[in-house]
Amino acid sequence: MVRSAIKTYLNLGLILFLFLGFQNVYSQKVKLLKKEQHLVINSIFKYSSEKQIKLYKKTLEYESWMGFIKTTNFEDLEVIGNCLIKDSEFEKEFNEFKNVMVNLGSKKINSKELDSKFKVKIIPSKNVSAISEPIIINEYSFQFIKSFYGRALNVQKKNDQGNWDYACGIYFPIDLQ
Amino acid sequence: MxxxxxxxxxxxxxxxxxxxxxxxxxxxxEPESPELRELEVTEISQVRDWFESNKTNLRLPERGSNYRSESQELILPFFEKEPDWDQFHHYYFPDGREVFEVSLENATKYYPKTLLDSFPNQNPAELMIQNIMFVRHPTLDRFDPLIARYYPDNLNSIEKFNNISFSGLPFDWSGTLDIWTYDEHYLIGYKIDQGQITHTREMQVSAVNGKKGSFGPENMDEAIHCYVVATDWYDGNTGEYLGTTHAHTCEWQRGGSQGGSGSGGGDDYQRPPCCDDPIPVPPRDEPTYDPPSIPAPSTIxxxxxxxxxxxxxxxxxxxxxxxxxxxxxxxxxxxxxxxxxxxxxxxxxxxxxxxxxxxxxxxxxxxxxxxxxxxxxxxxxxxxxxxxxxxxxxxxxxxxxxxxxxxxxxxxxxxxxxxxxxxxxxxxxxxxxxxxxxxxxxxxxxxxxxxxxxxxxxxxxxxxxxxxxxxxxxxxxxxxxxxxxxxxxxxxxxxxxxxxxxxxxxxxxxxxxxxxxxxxxxx
Structure with missing residues (x-):
């Protein structure tokens, strides 16, 4: 009886130790997004009529599908918005993003920095979208969005008032139904 | 209201x-991607170089300059082809063969007599489209040239070069598309009504009684009715009777709908009186030349x-x-x-x-x-x-x-x-x-x-x-x-x-x- 109780305590202790250890390592390795990056995320969904936006807590690391941005001629990409490759300002930043996107790593989203309609989830599921770390290059911010229903590169631009706003969505090619 | x-x-x-x-x-x-066009221009220059080096070897031997020979094939007078390399379509056949279709707008044009009947008081040469198709050989380093002639049936089907090609017929186009070998042997023709192939025709060596045929678009599941149409041929310049050929004409009938019933093979081909006399075709050096197989044209x-x-x-x-x-x-x-x-x-x-x-x-x-x-x-x-x-x-x-x-x-x-x-x-x-x-x-x-x-x-x-x-x-x-x-x-x-x-x-x-x-x- 006593042995069994000791064994249980030891097991619980081990689990607690491992959990705390993992948390410690995790918090040391996985960095938080910066405040400005959270502002970008808020701006991406500000036009959405969804009452609740479910977002995965960790940002997307680089994944091979993201390569469509690099392998497709810009004129052949499906772009909704006003991103024009002939706009020298956008072209410069876009090319710079293409060079650094392979370094995308996983970072943590701080739910307190997001608007109230966001629900940050720690478990990915069908109704949860994932986003890559917003990469801010001058006036533009580039971030991939991935959900069960679609994949795209979203581009936000800082307006004259200093607020982030929609610039364009560049869509991963899929069949529409 | x-x-x-x-x-x-x-x-x-x-x-x-x-x-x-x-x-x-x-x-x-529509603006075209500059990079894509640049690539195509590079490729078309390769086609041009190949054509300039090989064009004398592309004619069939000993055909002479007549419209037809004793074989009862339909053969139009040969003329030297001078493609307008600035105007071309680039596409692929369904089997993957690459095709460049280049304008022969400024060349001698041939057309059926029926074109004159459909468009009285108009210059048929300005109504039709005449192109040369270069089909890249799947294994050898060469192209197979074919001549494509598009004859509209009505005013709505008169198209500019850019709007029509073998792989890109407008969805509502009506007319006849005839395919010839490089040295003007009739290969196959398609009668098209509102973008649909209603007839195909081939010129036969000799008269064959009506029978069920099986050639044509392989992926079309229609009943096929074939028959033979005898056609008298005349020299467009002199009016001289040249003889009679037999067009093996097949009518495509889609299930549940009525197909057209025109002969499709009864046209008299003429060439405009403005054209130069036919150029005699010298015997060529190469022993044989087989025209390539082609799929049905795409109704765009x-x-x-x-x-x-x-x-x-x-x-x-x-x-x-x-x-x-x-x-x-x-x-x-x-x-x-x-x-x-x-x-x-x-x-x-x-x-x-x-x-x-x-x-x-x-x-x-x-x-x-x-x-x-x-x-x-x-x-x-x-x-x-x-x-x-x-x-x-x-x-x-x-x-x-x-x-x-x-x-x-x-x-x-x-x-x-x-x-x-x-x-x-x-x-x-x-x-x-x-x-x-x-x-x-x-x-x-x-x-x-x-x-x-x-x-x-x-x-x-x-x-x-x-x-x-x-x-x-x-x-x-x-x-x-x-x-x-x-x-x-x-x-x-x-x-x-x-x-x-x-x-x-x-x-x-x-x-x-x-x-x-x-x-x-x-x-």
Missing amino acids: PPPKYKNLIRLGFGLIFGIFLLLTSCIE INQLTNPCAADIFLELSKGNAYLTDITGLGSLDIFPGMLDLFEQSGQFDYRIQNGNTGSEAGGSTSPIVNGIITITLSNDYLLKATSLSIARTIIHETVHAYLRKQTSYRSATDMNTHQLLVEYGRKYPGIINDAHHSLMSQFILGMAVSLYNWDKKYGPTGGSLGFDYYYKMAFGGLVKNGTRELILEAKPYLPDGVSWDEIRKILENEATGNYQANGEKCD
């Missing part, structure tokens, strides 16, 4: 139609092999120009206008086909691949659905294709639609299907009118279901991605007192062709 509940939609619809009209009348040329968009779906598509494309319309909504028929938009863009990039989609949906619209958007209707769906449901799906997918064209940076010419897409794109970041469906909610009335017009003129009920029924069906597919919920933006357009569940039931009845469906099964 239109019902009051549709007034706002009518205004919106008129706005959209007006936008499309402005676009069509403005004749905006309609690649449906399901006869019922193919008929519905053609009927939808004809629209409602002459239909008496009791609702006052007839002019909102958006379907033909959207197809015209693809054609007017100068680079036709719309295909519709059927196949195994592996999806529960009746149809899907592909991304732009090599400049082409392809709509695929599910074979499983086509087996079950009513014709009314299939017409609805074709309309729905065509709006997707239209929006895709307006989405693409390269082909966005309708800035009103493009701006609307921006509005909905930012509402649904990352999910293009939802962005499309939310914008499509503004096309509900136009889609309903297209469906109503089709049923009224061609459908099984003759438009007797009441406009509300077609209007409800136009909501089909406007769901939030991955769910069965109606997309938010479409909800305000629901008819008073009608629930989405009620509409969904109608859509399901028609899609499965069950006993509650009002349409008839498409089989």
Whole structure:
């Protein structure tokens, strides 16, 4: 009886130790997004009529599908918005993003920095979208969005008032139904 | 008077139609990707170099300069081909062979006598298109040249070089397309009516009595009736009788519809009196030359092999120009206008086909691949659905294709639609299907009118279901991605007192062709 109780305590202790250890390592390795990056995320969904936006807590690391941005001629990409490759300002930043996107790593989203309609989830599921770390290059911010229903590169631009706003969505090619 | 509940939609619809009209009348040329064009220019220069080095070896030996030889083949006088290398189409046959089709606009032109009859007092040379096709050999380092001649049947089918090619016939083109070998031996001809191949013809060595044939488009599941047409040939310059050939003419009859019954092989070919005398063909050095095999020409968009779906598509494309319309909504028929938009863009990039989609949906619209958007209707769906449901799906997918064209940076010419897409794109970041469906909610009335017009003129009920029924069906597919919920933006357009569940039931009845469906099964 006593042995069994000791064994249980030891097991619980081990689990607690491992959990705390993992948390410690995790918090040391996985960095938080910066405040400005959270502002970008808020701006991406500000036009959405969804009452609740479910977002995965960790940002997307680089994944091979993201390569469509690099392998497709810009004129052949499906772009909704006003991103024009002939706009020298956008072209410069876009090319710079293409060079650094392979370094995308996983970072943590701080739910307190997001608007109230966001629900940050720690478990990915069908109704949860994932986003890559917003990469801010001058006036533009580039971030991939991935959900069960679609994949795209979203581009936000800082307006004259200093607020982030929609610039364009560049869509991963899929069949529409 | 239109019902009051549709007034706002009518205004919106008129706005959209007006936008499309402005676009069509403005004749905006679609800009082509500079990089792509640069690559093609490089490739066409390789074709030109090859042609200049080999053209003397491409003629068949000992054919002389007559229209025909004792073999009863039809042979036009040979002339040196000087392609206009600045005007060319670049495409691939379905088996993967690369083709460059280059203009022979400034060369000697031959045409059938019937062309003169169809267009009296006009210069036939200005009506027809004459090109040379270079088909890259699949294994050897060479091209096989063929001559393609396009003869229009009516004023609407007179095209400019840019708008017509062997792989890109306009969807409503009517006329004859004849293919000749490089040294003007008749190879095969196609009679085309409204984008559909109705006849093929081949010149026979000798007269053969009518029999069942099997040549022609392999993927077309039609009954074939073949017969032989004797044709007397004359020298266009001197009027001298040259002899009689026998054209093996086959008429394609789609299941359930009436095919044309013209002979297709009875044309007298003439050459314009302005032309120089034929150039004698010297014996060539090479021992043999076999012309390449060719597939059927592509009717630029309609690649449906399901006869019922193919008929519905053609009927939808004809629209409602002459239909008496009791609702006052007839002019909102958006379907033909959207197809015209693809054609007017100068680079036709719309295909519709059927196949195994592996999806529960009746149809899907592909991304732009090599400049082409392809709509695929599910074979499983086509087996079950009513014709009314299939017409609805074709309309729905065509709006997707239209929006895709307006989405693409390269082909966005309708800035009103493009701006609307921006509005909905930012509402649904990352999910293009939802962005499309939310914008499509503004096309509900136009889609309903297209469906109503089709049923009224061609459908099984003759438009007797009441406009509300077609209007409800136009909501089909406007769901939030991955769910069965109606997309938010479409909800305000629901008819008073009608629930989405009620509409969904109608859509399901028609899609499965069950006993509650009002349409008839498409089989």
